[in-house]
Amino acid sequence: MLNRVILIGRLTRDPELRYTPSGTAVTQFTLACDRPFTNQQGQREADFINIVTWRQLAETCANYLRKGRLTAVEGRIQVRNYDNNEGKKVYVTEVVADNVRFLESMGGNRNDGDGYNQNQSSSGYNRSDSNRGGSSNDDPFSDDGRPIDISDDDLPF
Amino acid sequence: MLNRVILIGRLTRDPELRYTPSGTAVTQFTLACDRPFTNQQGQREADFINIVTWRQLAETCANYLRKGRLTAVEGRIQVRNYDNNEGKKVYVTEVVADNVRFLESMGGNRNDGDGYNQNQSSSGYNRSDSNRGGSSNDDPFSDDGRPIDISDDDLPF
Amino acid sequence: MLNRVILIGRLTRDPELRYTPSGTAVTQFTLACDRPFTNQQGQREADFINIVTWRQLAETCANYLRKGRLTAVEGRIQVRNYDNNEGKKVYVTEVVADNVRFLESMGGNRNDGDGYNQNQSSSGYNRSDSNRGGSSNDDPFSDDGRPIDISDDDLPF
């Protein structure tokens, strides 16, 4: 009934832009978020959190984000599952972002401080079908490690 | 650098209270959070999000939460991984809660509207070791589906 | 660049629905949010936080919220100012809500568990003019205590 996530971290790699069969842009990246405490060895660990963005926001992220960039992400946690090639259910957790803020400039050449990068959906017609038994081509990130095709069924709002 | 989650949803089952070898309480449960849109079939889906609480908050959750209860959770996203019995890395994503609010009373017998249920850590000495190669007994939830032992190494703050 | 608020509290009064000159619905109410600690006298105090909602969400809130109802609000902090009748600048702080969740049912007669109550704006064309010097008819809430007219200029997104 309410599902809100706000993260600040750094990209572990350049973002990946892809398109669904129907032509919708999807960009995926991973944020490294340092934990607020150190472990038993006195070292600070990080959580590596998968982010997905759609449509215009996906294009903007692909254009402006790069590995290492400090970035703020607002969105919701999404948990999906599919049956892997051994017929076992694999669960995938990711943050579907609807607002991304570029906290570092792009190598001196431009300003990114102005202009919000928000999802502009004309809400209401939404659809998102996950959990379709047997179908395995339904997601950006796989906890399994395999690259997987994305489908129009994953379109959020 | 910042990692904040706020959820409101319903417990899919009664919470499970366990103890680490050193006697620290850990309670786990899953929140069903309805998505803010309907899928292609016009149905509202939910995300099933794993929650972990520690220490005093774990005891309180085990005592007062029950299947179906509307509950608010505040915490951080944590991503852990371990090698499963086939030597494959399994990733586990969960929300480590530091504040849980009981939004529904306990069947008329008590009030839960007063009193915050917050993690009371004497911050600073914290430690949390995940990602220890080879060790597989390190987590409350497994995306693999197997029940797994919990370890003191997972203690957050 | 990022401005996010999430509150859970109870309405101090029934919500007030009004309309701007151009016919846009605005609903205002105040949430009492208990503080997470007690004061020197051992008593728990509350913060009384002003909420504003617009358009469809305003209508829904006016229809379904009532004094005392436990309610979750998501939005952004807005700070406005105007010159009062003595020519002094008065500052008004409120939360402009874009998502409101009714956490308690309406006296048994209905269900409120399904259906999100979210602001549905066709983002992009937005406008909001506050801080107009001399003009005093620009806000729902006044820290001054006077009832004030609302204006189309306050329309957010």
Added chain:
Amino acid sequence: MLNRVILIGRLTRDPELRYTPSGTAVTQFTLACDRPFTNQQGQREADFINIVTWRQLAETCANYLRKGRLTAVEGRIQVRNYDNNEGKKVYVTEVVADNVRFLESMGGNRNDGDGYNQNQSSSGYNRSDSNRGGSSNDDPFSDDGRPIDISDDDLPF
């Protein structure tokens, strides 16, 4: 029952460090947070949001924050009131921060990327007395514009 704010913005001035009579550090500053839309004149406005930090976090903020710095703040909304010199109630709204992240380095001389800047309270004994009738020396920020003394009574957690 839940009161969470997350902001990213820039300091409008250098932070101000003061001490309560009993020697507790309090730092105040204002964050300019650009609104996510433009007004009727096509200009982007900002909300100027007052922030208060206490104790160790106050010292760290005073040491490392400066006018113009991009900063993330996590905390809760607090609304206080007092009677001004004309006997009128004045309301003050501010964000009491428990986590502040410095998103820009300090002119090249140091690193601020490591090390969380979090409030370290030994929770449980808390107290905070506002709303004391007649007393006017109770707050960092005044919507009235007058500088006001701070008091130990405002100590949160």
Added chain:
DNA sequence: TTTT
């Protein structure tokens, strides 16, 4: 493995 999923809640109302």
Added chain:
DNA sequence: TTTT
């Protein structure tokens, strides 16, 4: 598979 991980960022500074």
